[in-house]
Amino acid sequence: MAKTQLNVRVDEGTARAARERALARGMSVNRYIEELVRQDTGEVGHTFVEAAADFMKSYENVFAEEFGTDREGRRAHRSEGRH
Template identity: 60%
Template sequence: MAKKQLNVRVDATTAEMARERAEQQGISMNQYIERLVQHDMGEAGRNFVDTAAQFMKEHELAFLAEFGDGPTGDRQDVRR
């Protein structure tokens, strides 16, 4: 995959902490920042799925009452 250059500004303390952390992990600053973003996106995806699952768990009975349980459910006409 092609790489795209990003320029960001952070305070000196943050820059130094990032440099130190990348060094501790034996990776470049670029790799460290890339991993942070990928990790953050992974968490967002997991949070979305967890929240959707919790919503469905809480509202399952309402959905079943309204729409049945699929093609073989009680209600065939779900138009409104």
Template identity: 45%
Template sequence: MAKQTNIRLDDGIRAAAEERAKRRGLSLQGYLADLIEQDVNESRAAFMAGAQAFIASYATAFEEEFGEDRYPGLPADTTRSASRDAA
């Protein structure tokens, strides 16, 4: 469900935004909503990429410190445990 949000824009910014919206065949509201959605999605993607890089960089250290079963309550991955025990 979409919620309405009110914002205040400087006259010059509003005019420029309206022109850009018009060139894209959008209303001002649609144009601004698209910009915000794009920014949020880019921020989310950047965060996820950073989180994945962090996990990849420190996975060995975490496993050494805390062990392989980092998710209490979930069944252990018997394939990884068996292959590690065989080594």
């Protein structure tokens, strides 16, 4: 999808909050603002799927350890002795 530049002016507190929220989510301010607009215009399902994918990627090792499979679907070795 082609991108269009949009310039906006906000007070420093709003700008700081946007930067902090984007950083906390591991994304650019541009992507953060874009996702907020998508949510507001009804594209929540797409945003949810992206967020879920990011979450799964972030916690992939935890899931593999807990549920016993690695990225390729093989059984992972558990240290607790459960199988």
